[in-house]
Amino acid sequence: MEILVALAKLSPVALLAGLMVGGYDALIAAPIATVYAAIIAVFFAKKKINDIMDACIKNAREMQIAFFILMAAYAMAEAFMSTGVGASIINLSLNIGLTARTVAVVGVGVTSILSIATGTSWGTFAACAPIFLWLNHIVGGNMYLTLAAIAGGACFGDNIGLISDTTIVSSGIQRVEVVKRIRHQGFWSASVLILAVTSFYIAGVVMDLPTTIGNAAEAIDQIPEAAWKALAEERPSAEALLNQVKNGVPYYMVIPLILVLISAFRGMTTLLCLFIGILSAYVLGSIAGTVESLQSFLDLVTTGFADAGSWVIVMMMWVAAFGGIMKIMDAFRPISILVVKISRNVRQLMFYNGVLSILGNAGLADEMAQIVTIGPIIKELVEKNVVGKPEHIETLRLRNATFSDALGVFGSQLIPWHVYIGFYLGIANAVYPLHVFNAMDLIRFNFMAFIAVGSILILTLTGLDRLIPRFGLPSEPDVRLRQAHEEIEVEDGIEAEA
Template sequence: MIAFLKLSPVFLMAGLMIASNLGTLGLDILQIAPIAVVYAAIIAALTEKVKFGDLVDSAVNNVKEMQLVFFILMLAYAMAESFMSTGVGAAIINLALGLGISAKTVAVTSFIIAAILSVATGTSWGTFAACAPIFLWLNHIVGGNPVITVCAIAGGACFGDNIGLISDTTVVSSGIQGVQVVDRVRSQGPWSLCCLVLAAVCFLVVSMGMPGEVGNAADAINQIPKEVYDALAIERPSAVELLSQVKNGVPMFMIVPLILVLITAIKGVPTLACLGVGLISSLIFGLFAGTVTSIHEFLDNMMTGFADAGSWVIVMMMWVGAFGGIMSKMHAFKPLSDFIAKTAKSVRQLMFANGILSLVGNAALADEMAQIVTIGPIIKNLTDENVEAKPEDMYKLKLRNATFSDALGVFGSQLIPWHVYIGFYVGIANAVYPLYNFVSFDLIRYNFMAITAVVSILLLTLTGWDRFVPLFKLPSEPDVSLKKRA
């Protein structure tokens, strides 16, 4: 009974999130998280007799560990705004559109472009809002299937959110597990690319029987009604600017800032420096291209990015971080951790259980960031306390845990009908393309990227087949072992 009481704050948060996403309550995570924090504090005081001051210290200390992440997130959001307003995103899209698109290729093209753009901007929501108006209307012109195309955009948008060096989920999940973002990206890169290629093949296969006439982006953008522009301006104003740039064209050298960010990241340059390179280079090249008319305008875009991060993501992370600190103080997840530790017969089974726990936590909390900051510390402790290994092997296990938190948060969200991700995507899709009434399950039906990523990472971890994927192999026994078997 005590163990259930200690876990009840999670059930409260999950219930409120699910009810809100299904339209029953209509509460935001910024309302739900404080409620959950207060309730968790009450339960901690009742079950563990923890003093109020100690609860505050636990909550604040947990949030303090995220300080560097907050700075990274602010710069990441600023760079996302910069890339969409200075022409970097438009240059990427126009490069692909210049190759010619038909109903057979609109889905796979939108998938690849969304994947590249999401890596460049670090935001899946911004990428989806930017790409949906272009490719859904282009899909309309060439006679494609809107459900397949919207799933392709969603899957591609989440690719960079999972592996992008400036993605908030990548940064936070890596920070919680104590690994470098660059190391995380390198280790999971081959697996992520394999999932990308397999999903692209699936989109090509399901589009085989469609018309082969080539369409063009300018025609698609010209058909977007004014009310759609108005709705998009509210949801993502920078996407409106991107649409204009795609229509009117930008110099192709605006791709250079993206290339510079990728090069510095591959070279192992710290994340803050990579973000700085992206911001400065987009400003310089934007001034030459004419997409930036003044430094003041550019700074306004940076401020918008800071405001977006500070008004929702960072505040939400602070509340959920406080929630996690209180839950840890009363050892709320110890019974669950003990169960996994007792039932796991090998390190691989333990790691597989960590993956399942991340996926279930995402479904329960209906928010991938809430899952990352709540479940992330649990799977970290499970590994640290139950596995014996050399430091380099333990680091590999931490990398996998970080990938679990992120991949099963971001991609798992696209397979959960009541998730905030799905709600946002459905809202954007219906706003920018009112000719079709999208519902939650439409975003799941052909989401080959999410299905491939979620199924493969769990299967590869459990079976040991990850040894066939370069850099992705987990250390095997006896190099690593469960402490109870040591």
């Protein structure tokens, strides 16, 4: 009977996963799963309706700051795409001169920086695929190498960008500050980028690619009309950015991104960093002529707020409610027991959290679904099974958030049936109709994804993460697995040592 009850308590996760795999939007799947979880809580966990409602509201309340961050992030993304910040980044990078041997190298670099600035991997890929695929065509590069480079680079900022929805949501679920998360993984992410850039360059040399220099404006001119129409339907903002790249914007429009990055690494709060980016984009855009008026800029900000509120914030509220119900049912206890049973120490437990994240991503075929489904599970595994001082527990939470995001975004690049792959292939085939790309074309040379996924799991398991500044996990005796007889003490969302 206990087994049946345990399975019943876990069944809301299966329902949520099934709905997501079945193609339902998270905004539909999450409310359905939440209502179902409430029914299970009443009949199998013997919880009262009032207690269930309180759990939902309490869990959602704890994510309020994430909602404000998301609204500001979406507003800054709109501002950066429209005022010329994104275009200035691309033009600065392309001015170094591209050859068949370096087009993939520059592609991964440009998309990595642009995705940090815009917070969107899909938008970055949509904006850069037409440029780099046609540049690659002009200079005679390897189209599979270039495609994989811009796909992997586009994911980079989605994993570490201040305004990325996956960064914000994964951090919110683990209850850690976005800026602290970025500082925790910053040196690791930079190492992944350097290794990826090096790998793409070596691949170009090994393939003996030519060294003819290409031109971005010429590449944009060669984009067929049908490709422009497809791009306008899929990503209108990417179409506008391409026109800015072609027509040119002042190079000083890159300053807003620099200010945001400096603010973040100086330890300023996430909201302050975002507002610095928005304000500087307005001031410099007004000087450059890319901002027509204050009202037009405020319309951009309003659009960002509306886009955040129309989907991701509402989805997060339902996911928070879902997590609250699962928590009061102690639904994840069977998984917790299994992981603890096979874990000999905290480091192994954290490794299995990473494994759960990548397996969840493969099963759900959607990085956001993985974050909101598996995220609460690995969060509770730490809360219920690890004893340590608050600062050490926080480091484990930071790694959990990094797992959810990195293994969601980068992991998507290694899963042929993933929604990311589907979107990228749709864009690539639309803007470069000379070739029909398939999933393995994206995966085979995606050095960024292979390095990111492999390194974070290996470093966590072996303890070599201690060699990377700020990325090392605490180990025994600073943290240890909880003994069966010990009680759980949680204060303000951070577990204290008993």
